[in-house]
Amino acid sequence: MSQIDLTAFFLTLKLAFITTFLLYLAGIPISYYIAYSKSKFAFLLEALCSLPLVLPPTVLGFYLLLLLSKEGPIGSVWYKLFDRQLVFHFEGIVVSSFIYSLPMMVHPLSAGFRSVPKSLIEASLSLGKGPVYTLLRVVLPNMKASLLTGGVLSFAHTMGEFGVVLMVGGNIEGETRVVSIAIYDAVEKIDYTTAHVYSALLLLLAFLSLAMLYAINRRWSF
Amino acid sequence: MIQARLKKKLYGTNGEFELSAELKVEKGEFLVVFGPSGAGKTTLLRLIAGLERPEEGYILVDGSVWLDTQKGINLPPYKRSVGFVFQDYALFPNMTVLKNVMYGMPKKDKSKAVELLKLAGMEALKDRKPESLSGGQRQRVALLRALAREPQVLLLDEPLSALDHNLRSSLRKEIKAFQKRFNTTAIMVSHHLADALELADRVLFIKEGKLIREATPQELVEEKLKEKLVSSKNGKYLLELSKEELVEFFEFE
Numbered sequence: 001m002s003q004i005d006l007t008a009f010f011l012t013l014k015l016a017f018i019t020t021f022l023l024y025l026a027g028i029p030i031s032y033y034i035a036y037s038k039s040k041f042a043f044l045l046e047a048l049c050s051l052p053l054v055l056p057p058t059v060l061g062f063y064l065l066l067l068l069s070k071e072g073p074i075g076s077v078w079y080k081l082f083d084r085q086l087v088f089h090f091e092g093i094v095v096s097s098f099i100y101s102l103p104m105m106v107h108p109l110s111a112g113f114r115s116v117p118k119s120l121i122e123a124s125l126s127l128g129k130g131p132v133y134t135l136l137r138v139v140l141p142n143m144k145a146s147l148l149t150g151g152v153l154s155f156a157h158t159m160g161e162f163g164v165v166l167m168v169g170g171n172i173e174g175e176t177r178v179v180s181i182a183i184y185d186a187v188e189k190i191d192y193t194t195a196h197v198y199s200a201l202l203l204l205l206a207f208l209s210l211a212m213l214y215a216i217n218r219r220w221s222f
Numbered sequence: 223m224i225q226a227r228l229k230k231k232l233y234g235t236n237g238e239f240e241l242s243a244e245l246k247v248e249k250g251e252f253l254v255v256f257g258p259s260g261a262g263k264t265t266l267l268r269l270i271a272g273l274e275r276p277e278e279g280y281i282l283v284d285g286s287v288w289l290d291t292q293k294g295i296n297l298p299p300y301k302r303s304v305g306f307v308f309q310d311y312a313l314f315p316n317m318t319v320l321k322n323v324m325y326g327m328p329k330k331d332k333s334k335a336v337e338l339l340k341l342a343g344m345e346a347l348k349d350r351k352p353e354s355l356s357g358g359q360r361q362r363v364a365l366l367r368a369l370a371r372e373p374q375v376l377l378l379d380e381p382l383s384a385l386d387h388n389l390r391s392s393l394r395k396e397i398k399a400f401q402k403r404f405n406t407t408a409i410m411v412s413h414h415l416a417d418a419l420e421l422a423d424r425v426l427f428i429k430e431g432k433l434i435r436e437a438t439p440q441e442l443v444e445e446k447l448k449e450k451l452v453s454s455k456n457g458k459y460l461l462e463l464s465k466e467e468l469v470e471f472f473e474f475e
Contacts, residue, residue, distance in 0.1 A: 119308050119310055119312035120315075122306070122312070123306065123313075123314070125273070126272075126304050127305075127325055127326030127367070127371055128300050128301075128371060129300055129326070138316075142316055
């Protein structure tokens with residue numbers, strides 16, 4: 001039996017935590033805008049955020065590769081700032097995961113924002129509280145289920161991604177080799193034990209995440 | 223004192239119409255804006271609170287400018303000192319009764335909030351969430367929450383419309399008592415005659431966005447009695463009713 005190296009598993013967990021955290025930071029204002037904006041162009045932002053749902057990961061990965069490479073518009077700025085490439089590095093797969101899982105965060109959150117009665121927001125504003133205070137004390141606490149759903153789905157989605165990460169990050173051990181790539185690698189080498197362990201871990205983690213999500217959501221809905 | 227002139231285009235069942243209102247409310251006065259549904263009553267309150275923007279107008283409250291479209295001044299709702307009581311109560315479901323009452327206080331004062339709840343006979347419910355309260359209890363909390371803020375203007379948007387008539391009657395008395403106690407300037411919109419009779423110092427009639435006339439509650443009573451005398455064979459006895467009995471009578475009209 002071959003020695004099981006859990007580096008890929010821990011790297012994937014790190015990627016999922018960082019991505020989910022960043023998605024909360026960006027997803028809340030984006031979803032707020034999508035839900036409440038009266039702009040007639042808000043639907044464009046909504047469509048843009050949903051693109052990763054329908055695009056093949058290789059297409060998304062290809063464009064991200066062009067954007068994040070040393071010559072690309074984002075990659076070149078990053079290189080100038082940090083003297084390090086985005087592609088084939090952990091930061092690059094964080095950016096890709098962020099884009100890839102964006103709809104997993106934005107969809108539940110914008111549905112959550114829409115579910116909060118407008119009168120609660122107006123009541124808070126008329127009681128002298130500004131928009132940020134209202135968001136933190138009234139809006140977000142009244143859409144806990146959506147916040148949890150967004151977080152769990154983003155986390156689980158990032159844990160299982162393959163195509164985009166492979167296109168942008170390649171297969172570099174300790175840097176970009178996440179579990180799904182490690183499974184692919186192991187199967188190619190006919191190392192079924194490693195593939196089994198990684199697959200079982202992913203399966204268990206995905207099931208537990210979803211079970212926890214549904215259990216908590218059931219409790220909150222009664 | 224509140225002085226306001228407001229204009230805004232509205233869309234009603236009979237098409238577009240313009241809300242065009244000019245009003246002056248003295249400090250401590252209770253004004254009831256009376257009119258049918260869709261006349262622009264709620265919009266008028268929302269404009270004063272800053273929840274909607276008028277096309278044209280101004281709002282002056284105790285000398286400070288809340289709105290002046292000519293000068294480009296339009297304070298956001300959270301910078302206007304109002305207490306808004308919504309038709310659907312709009313209590314925060316994630317907070318207890320006590321936290322709801324304390325929410326708008328400029329300085330969080332738990333003992334003062336408890337005192338207010340005591341005055342409304344609600345102290346025992348202070349740790350309950352709004353979902354476990356009855357309609358009348360929710361409305362009391364909404365009123366206390368608005369008053370706890372010590373607003374310059376209390377705005378009441380048909381706060382009793384969802385309640386049964388017994389509850390409406392007792393809550394009206396409480397609203398009036400609280401408004402007197404705090405000497406708050408209050409504007410309430412309603413299409414219920416009994417509200418106007420029991421609460422108002424002055425009644426403004428609104429129709430299709432226009433404030434068509436004003437009356438005292440006494441004038442309103444007399445007018446309605448005349449209508450009843452004409453329309454009802456047995457209407458004469460109404461002349462002998464007290465104000466409380468008249469309120470009760472109009473409650474069922």
